[in-house]
Amino acid sequence: MTLGNNQEIAVHASGVEKVYISGDTNVVALRGADLEVRCGEVVILAGPSGCGKTSFISIIAGLLARDGGKLEVMGEDPQALSTEARTAWRLRTVGFVFQQFNLIPTLSIAENAAIPLILQGMDRRSACVKAKELLDQVGLNGRDRSSPIQLSGGQQQRVAIARAMVNSPKIIVCDEPTSALDGATGLRVMELIAQVGRMPGRAVIVVSHDDRIYHLADRIIHMDDGRIDRIETTASLRNAHV
Amino acid sequence: MPIFALKMLFGDSARFYGMLLGLAFSTLLISQQASIFVGLMSRTFGFVTDTPQPDLWIVDPAQRFLDDNKPLRSTAVQRVRSIEGIEWAVPLFKGLLVVNLPDGKRQMSQVVGIDDASLIAGPPFMLEGSLTDLRKPDAIIVDEKATRREFKMNNPPEGGEPRSLRVGDTLELNDRRAEVVGICKATQTFQSQPVIYTTYSRATEYAPMERRMVTMVLAGVAPGVDEVQLIKTIAERTGLSAFNGEDFADKTVGYWMRETGIPINFGTAIVLGFFVGVAVAGQMFYNFVLDNLKYFGAMKAMGASRKTLLGMVFLQALTIAILGFGLGIGMTSAFGLTVPGERLAFRMTWHIPLIAAASVTVICTASAALGMWRVLRLDPADVFKG
Numbered sequence: 001m002t003l004g005n006n007q008e009i010a011v012h013a014s015g016v017e018k019v020y021i022s023g024d025t026n027v028v029a030l031r032g033a034d035l036e037v038r039c040g041e042v043v044i045l046a047g048p049s050g051c052g053k054t055s056f057i058s059i060i061a062g063l064l065a066r067d068g069g070k071l072e073v074m075g076e077d078p079q080a081l082s083t084e085a086r087t088a089w090r091l092r093t094v095g096f097v098f099q100q101f102n103l104i105p106t107l108s109i110a111e112n113a114a115i116p117l118i119l120q121g122m123d124r125r126s127a128c129v130k131a132k133e134l135l136d137q138v139g140l141n142g143r144d145r146s147s148p149i150q151l152s153g154g155q156q157q158r159v160a161i162a163r164a165m166v167n168s169p170k171i172i173v174c175d176e177p178t179s180a181l182d183g184a185t186g187l188r189v190m191e192l193i194a195q196v197g198r199m200p201g202r203a204v205i206v207v208s209h210d211d212r213i214y215h216l217a218d219r220i221i222h223m224d225d226g227r228i229d230r231i232e233t234t235a236s237l238r239n240a241h242v
Numbered sequence: 243m244p245i246f247a248l249k250m251l252f253g254d255s256a257r258f259y260g261m262l263l264g265l266a267f268s269t270l271l272i273s274q275q276a277s278i279f280v281g282l283m284s285r286t287f288g289f290v291t292d293t294p295q296p297d298l299w300i301v302d303p304a305q306r307f308l309d310d311n312k313p314l315r316s317t318a319v320q321r322v323r324s325i326e327g328i329e330w331a332v333p334l335f336k337g338l339l340v341v342n343l344p345d346g347k348r349q350m351s352q353v354v355g356i357d358d359a360s361l362i363a364g365p366p367f368m369l370e371g372s373l374t375d376l377r378k379p380d381a382i383i384v385d386e387k388a389t390r391r392e393f394k395m396n397n398p399p400e401g402g403e404p405r406s407l408r409v410g411d412t413l414e415l416n417d418r419r420a421e422v423v424g425i426c427k428a429t430q431t432f433q434s435q436p437v438i439y440t441t442y443s444r445a446t447e448y449a450p451m452e453r454r455m456v457t458m459v460l461a462g463v464a465p466g467v468d469e470v471q472l473i474k475t476i477a478e479r480t481g482l483s484a485f486n487g488e489d490f491a492d493k494t495v496g497y498w499m500r501e502t503g504i505p506i507n508f509g510t511a512i513v514l515g516f517f518v519g520v521a522v523a524g525q526m527f528y529n530f531v532l533d534n535l536k537y538f539g540a541m542k543a544m545g546a547s548r549k550t551l552l553g554m555v556f557l558q559a560l561t562i563a564i565l566g567f568g569l570g571i572g573m574t575s576a577f578g579l580t581v582p583g584e585r586l587a588f589r590m591t592w593h594i595p596l597i598a599a600a601s602v603t604v605i606c607t608a609s610a611a612l613g614m615w616r617v618l619r620l621d622p623a624d625v626f627k628g
Contacts, residue, residue: 061543063543063621084547087542087545087546087547087548088545088547089545090543090544090545091544091545091546092545094545096540096543096544098540100536102536102537102539102540104246104250104534104537105253106249106250106252106253106254107246107249107250107253111246111249115246115541115544116544116545118243118246119243119541119544119545119546119550120545124245163544
């Protein structure tokens with residue numbers, strides 16, 4: 001799918017619904033959410049707790065099934081795939097950056113960053129060499145043999161970003177990537193994410209409450225009560241600041 | 243991913259060593275207690291295994307186990323010999339008699355009186371002297387362990403330091419002279435009394451006179467004769483019970499198993515060993531998987547297949563099981579090799595490592611299955627919920 005200006009559409013979601021059933025209670029998380037993200041774009045999903053951000057990003061990443069609406073991610077509907085095929089699709093299409101980094105402390109950071117490549121079948125040595133290149137790119141030169149616990153929070157998140165990028169996925173989804181970091185570190189991490197997201201053929205979707213990083217995104221998608229409430233562009237944010 | 247799975251296991255060193263020691267001690271408890279139990283039970287029929295010559299052991303029907311002597315009339319031997327299919331039959335005396343030592347000490351001993359002519363049922367290994375030396379006057383052969391322990395000469399007739407009993411020394415059995423003509427090696431008895439071999443006729447002279455002196459009849463089966471049918475014929479014609487060696491040993495062990503608290507005592511220790519494994523190693527492994535659940539969840543989100551994740555947990559469980567079992571069975575073997583066999587009954591048959599391995603497998607499989615179940619149920623979307 002392409003737009004008129006030849007920018008490929010990474011994510012096209014329309015009327016996405018999600019309902020959680022807990023006993024006799026139905027909790028509606030998404031009430032027809034629409035979203036379009038282009039390749040090379042960095043968007044932030046913002047909004048109050050419980051507004052459906054995490055459910056939406058989980059559905060986009062193929063981790064959660066939707067109950068209604070349409071979704072295409074890089075031209076494919078993850079829900080139309082079998083469980084095994086969806087797992088394989090996630091492996092080649094989506095990179096993940098988690099709030100708590102989720103780096104395995106008993107592995108070196110190069111090994112942590114190499115996990116997606118090894119899951120794709122690459123041998124451990126080659127995967128670690130490739131991961132080391134990525135670690136160099138995110139500013140962790142010469143630290144590839146370090147343990148995650150020897151790194152600061154910001155450095156650990158950089159490892160997580162390297163891990164998310166190492167197998168060149170088309171979409172990178174980030175869940176509160178700066179919430180466990182101090183302001184300055186969070187800003188540097190988000191700058192890195194934005195830099196990664198603007199690479200050709202790739203899009204980044206970030207869930208964040210942290211308004212200090214909003215200006216680094218191309219668009220901020222505000223959600224409320226399971227819907228897209230409003231969309232801000234970086235330009236409007238800058239104008240607001242002025 | 244196998245190397246990463248192992249790094250996850252070995253990297254959590256506190257938990258790894260906890261699981262390793264838990265499984266090792268569980269294996270040690272199970273295999274060591276089982277080996278002592280088997281060792282003790284083996285001693286109850288040690289004389290049967292030490293005496294391979296007879297095909298049949300013929301006893302009073304009321305005899306419940308090897309040492310439960312119900313003596314037979316001396317005519318029993320002739321009656322057995324008269325049955326078609328019996329190649330040979332000899333009397334055996336087996337009883338507890340008092341031995342007087344030169345230093346005045348008295349020691350209850352197991353005296354075995356074997357057939358004077360054939361010397362069938364003699365000791366299994368001669369260390370000094372010869373079995374035929376039993377034909378000398380007042381001759382006895384003494385088990386080597388007793389020469390160092392119960393029959394140690396504290397005041398040797400030649401004077402000097404205490405020493406072991408040796409060939410040429412004399413003892414008194416029921417106030418009758420007995421001369422040591424040989425030293426043998428015999429299986430320790432269940433009650434650990436010294437074992438003395440002599441001829442049947444001499445044993446009956448040493449023993450207090452009774453109307454019935456034949457403890458049992460040992461017999462050989464003629465070639466080509468149906469042993470089962472022969473046992474029935476013996477019962478019909480003599481009213482006596484006949485067993486082959488294996489069945490007689492089983493009957494003896496069966497008695498000790500049924501009629502004493504020994505199996506319950508050892509069984510309790512073995513079950514405790516199993517539960518130590520479950521409580522310590524199984525629980526720790528399950529907690530290890532739970533603690534790593536967020537990493538498994540992250541990998542699942544990133545695209546790790548179920549097969550990959552289950553393979554990682556399985557490899558971790560298998561590794562800890564093999565290492566824990568190996569260490570435990572090694573400790574048991576070291577225990578068995580270092581503790582003197584005459585003091586401690588220890589017999590590790592091939593079944594025991596198998597039983598211990600099965601127990602460890604159950605512990606690790608159960609905890610791994612629980613862990614795998616948690617990994618399978620893991621919703622990859624949970625990684626976005628903090």
